[in-house]
Amino acid sequence: MNERYSRQELFAPIGKEGQANISAKHVLIVGAGALGTGNAEALVRAGVGKLTMIDRDYVEWSNLQRQQLYSEDDAKARLPKAIAAKQRLAQVNSEVEVEAIVGDANVDELQRIAAETKPDVIIDATDNFETRMIINDVSCKYGIPWIYGACVGSYGISYTFIPRKTPCLHCLLETMPVGGLTCDTAGIISPAVQMVVAYQVAEALKLLVGDEQSLRGKLVSFDVWNNQHTAIRVDQVKKEDCPSCGTNPTYPYLSYEMQTKTAVLCGRNSVQIRPAGKREYDLPQLADLFAKQGLRVETNPYLVSVSLGEHRLVVFRDGRALVHGTKDIQEAKTIYHRYLG
Amino acid sequence: MELVINGELIHVPDHIRTIADLLVHFQLNQKIAIVEVNAHIVQKQEYETTALCNGDRVEIVHFVGGG
Numbered sequence: 045m046n047e048r049y050s051r052q053e054l055f056a057p058i059g060k061e062g063q064a065n066i067s068a069k070h071v072l073i074v075g076a077g078a079l080g081t082g083n084a085e086a087l088v089r090a091g092v093g094k095l096t097m098i099d100r101d102y103v104e105w106s107n108l109q110r111q112q113l114y115s116e117d118d119a120k121a122r123l124p125k126a127i128a129a130k131q132r133l134a135q136v137n138s139e140v141e142v143e144a145i146v147g148d149a150n151v152d153e154l155q156r157i158a159a160e161t162k163p164d165v166i167i168d169a170t171d172n173f174e175t176r177m178i179i180n181d182v183s184c185k186y187g188i189p190w191i192y193g194a195c196v197g198s199y200g201i202s203y204t205f206i207p208r209k210t211p212c213l214h215c216l217l218e219t220m221p222v223g224g225l226t227c228d229t230a231g232i233i234s235p236a237v238q239m240v241v242a243y244q245v246a247e248a249l250k251l252l253v254g255d256e257q258s259l260r261g262k263l264v265s266f267d268v269w270n271n272q273h274t275a276i277r278v279d280q281v282k283k284e285d286c287p288s289c290g291t292n293p294t295y296p297y298l299s300y301e302m303q304t305k306t307a308v309l310c311g312r313n314s315v316q317i318r319p320a321g322k323r324e325y326d327l328p329q330l331a332d333l334f335a336k337q338g339l340r341v342e343t344n345p346y347l348v349s350v351s352l353g354e355h356r357l358v359v360f361r362d363g364r365a366l367v368h369g370t371k372d373i374q375e376a377k378t379i380y381h382r383y384l385g
Numbered sequence: 386m387e388l389v390i391n392g393e394l395i396h397v398p399d400h401i402r403t404i405a406d407l408l409v410h411f412q413l414n415q416k417i418a419i420v421e422v423n424a425h426i427v428q429k430q431e432y433e434t435t436a437l438c439n440g441d442r443v444e445i446v447h448f449v450g451g452g
Contacts, residue, residue, distance in 0.1 A: 079452040171452045196451040217417055217448065218429070232451060240452075263419060265446040274391040274444045276421045329415070385450040 048139075049091050062253035063091065067139075069252045070094040072163035074149045074179060076125040077101070078232065079193050080169030081113040082241030083248070084129055088137045090249065095133070096161060098145040098153065099125040100374050110234040148374060149175050151298050158186040165251050166190040167244055172381040173217070174304060174320050177297040180205065180213040184289045185298065191247050193240040196230050198269030200240040203278070204247045204259055211282035212289035214297075216263075235268045306373045314368045315376035319384075323363030330359065334383070355379055389442045405432040407443070418447040 053063050071092050073080050076099035084097060103111075103118040103125055111125075118128040126144035133142050143161075147153060149170065157163065166188055168179055176192065183190040184207055192213065193202045205212055243264060250258045262275040287294045296302055297320070305318040331343040340351040349358045355369040357379060365384070367376035387396050388407075401407055404427055408414040420427050421444040427435050437443070 075452060077452055169452050171450060173448075173450055176450075194449045194452050196449040199449060201446060201449060216419065230451075263446050272391050272393070274446060276419055276426070276444050276446055278419060278426065280426055281419070326415070 048137075052090060057255055057258065058249070058253055062255075065254060066249070066252045067091050067093050069164045070096070070161065071165050071167060071248065071252075072096045072098075072157060072161075073167045073169050074154070074175065075099055075169035075171065076111075076113075076129045077107070077169060077171060078110045078112075078234070078237040079195070079240060079244070080125075080167075081111045081129060082237060083167050083169055083193075083244055084133060085112060085136060086241065086245040087248065088133045088140045088142070090245075091137065092140060092252065094141040094143070096143040096145065096157060096163065097126050097129055098147060098149050098157070099129075100146070100148045101125050101378055103128050110232060110237050148377070149178070151178055151303055154178055154182045155185075155298065158182050158188060162186075163188060165248050167248060168192045168194075172385050174381075176213060177302075177320075181288050181295040181297040183207055184212055184293060185295050189251055191244045193244045195232060195236040195240050197267075198233055198236050199265065199267045200236045200243075201263070201265040202240055202243040202247075203263045204251075204261075206256070206259070207289065210261075211278055212286060214288035215281050215283045215286045216278060233269070239266060239268060304377070306377065308371050308373065309366070312368070313371055314366050315370060315373055317365045317367065317376060317380045319363045319365075319380075325359060325361050325363060327359075327361055350383070352379065352383075357383055359384065386437065386439045388437060389440070391444055402436055403433055404435045404437065404443075407437065408432065408445075411445070413445065413447050416447045418445055420445050 049063050052058055053060050069092055071087055073083055076097050087095060102122045103114045105119045107114055108119060113129045113132040124146040126146045130142045130144035166179055166183060168176055168190055170176055179190055183205060187207045189206045191204050247259060263278050264275045266273040284290050287296050302320045304320050307316045309316055327348050331341050331348045334341045334350045342349045347358055347360050355367060358366040365380055367379050370376055387394060401410055404420055423442050
């Protein structure tokens with residue numbers, strides 16, 4: 045027995061018993077970007093028993109400013125994020141079993157992980173609401189708590205969803221948010237990331253040691269640049285007839301109709317993406333948002349076309365998009381979510 | 386009118402009368418937000434009709450997607 049966790053064990057709400065609990069638990073982190081790497085490092089240092097990370101992307105130079113597990117070598121090698129994260133985490137704490145999955149966190153994969161590996165907690169470190177709605181339905185169906193976290197610019201937000209106790213994300217949102225404001229269009233500073241990570245990890249530790257009474261219970265948001273902080277108790281938003289967490293759940297985001305459909309267009313070096321659910325874009329507003337990022341935008345009443353280096357993204361009013369310059373569905377999806385959330 | 390928004394006393398222009406007006410003023414009307422007035426959450430369909438009064442305590446949390 046070494047001193048590795050002594051300071052955490054001295055913290056009374058955890059203690060030796062809590063530490064033993066932590067080391068017997070399994071956490072799934074969906075996404076290995078800024079929030080994913082922050083959560084992963086903290087939980088691996090805290091001595092969680094097993095960590096599963098899933099991500100479809102690879103390390104780029106623009107990640108290094110805030111994605112704390114990655115180095116210049118990873119960016120040079122364009123290493124898949126899950127692999128680069130696993131390598132670094134093994135240096136940080138070799139006692140923790142880390143499973144890295146390079147792939148899409150889609151309905152089938154998330155259900156497989158939930159059913160086969162039974163994580164105790166799911167941490168949301170994704171960059172889009174489509175995946176979050178899938179996580180939400182998986183959480184409701186398999187009874188696994190999940191911790192929402194998101195940030196853009198200097199703003200961040202977090203909430204802990206406990207099946208059968210709190211409202212679910214579907215209760216809170218009613219419809220899927222659409223819009224062009226993502227980290228790749230509005231920027232992001234690392235303190236906003238770290239603040240969300242701190243909220244998520246604190247809640248995860250409470251769940252792992254079984255101290256549910258200490259959970260925050262509120263939807264929290266803050267802006268570290270404009271010096272704001274607010275927290276709202278949202279219990280009353282829980283809906284008995286919610287299709288995800290209500291009395292007769294149908295888990296709509298696990299159904300085929302609600303999944304993003306993709307198709308490689310023959311002979312055109314393009315991928316078509318049809319997003320889940322109903323979307324309605326204000327095209328002039330979308331064009332304006334892209335233009336403000338210094339991107340070259342062309343528009344007509346039916347579509348917005350934006351040039352992105354070797355790729356071109358064409359968005360229609362209903363959210364359908366064409367990604368030109370690739371036949372790779374994963375790459376096209378990454379571009380789509382990067383610019384449209 | 387003066388409102389306490391997210392804990393801060395803020396003077397808002399006179400034309401702001403409802404929650405819907407306030408969300409437009411802060412450019413949050415296109416986003417999905419949870420709004421609480423004097424410790425009660427207001428349903429989205431009531432934003433247009435919920436009048437704000439001087440001194441009301443308003444909390445606004447809007448959802449973002451990045452991560």
